[in-house]
Amino acid sequence: MKELDVVSLRESRVPLKAGSIGTIVHENTPGKSFMVEFCDASGRTIALEDLSVDDVDLVQAC
Template identity: 45%
Template sequence: MVELREARPSEQLSAGAVGTVVDVFNDPPTAYEIEFTDADGRTVAMVRLRADEVVQRDGHL
């Protein structure tokens, strides 16, 4: 589980939105495919983000 550091208006995601890492890309720079869902578990967005754009829920990534 990760949180967005900054809002992504183009995906309608606010800063602090919580998502799940579904894939890791090790090409420099490291990036993650993140799935964001609504309260009912429906996918709202699938976004590829760099490591510096998210923070793991416990503060590390």
């Protein structure tokens, strides 16, 4: 996984539910950990999370 890939959250984390869709906006450790932005339907950021490859599933590669 890399920057701008779309991912799905595997488990719930406040305020996000499992299955929430986000975009990798930064690779902290390439291929291992990422900063992922989650937005609402209006495009407003609702969460910015540091996640590992084990926390997400790839939805769409960029």
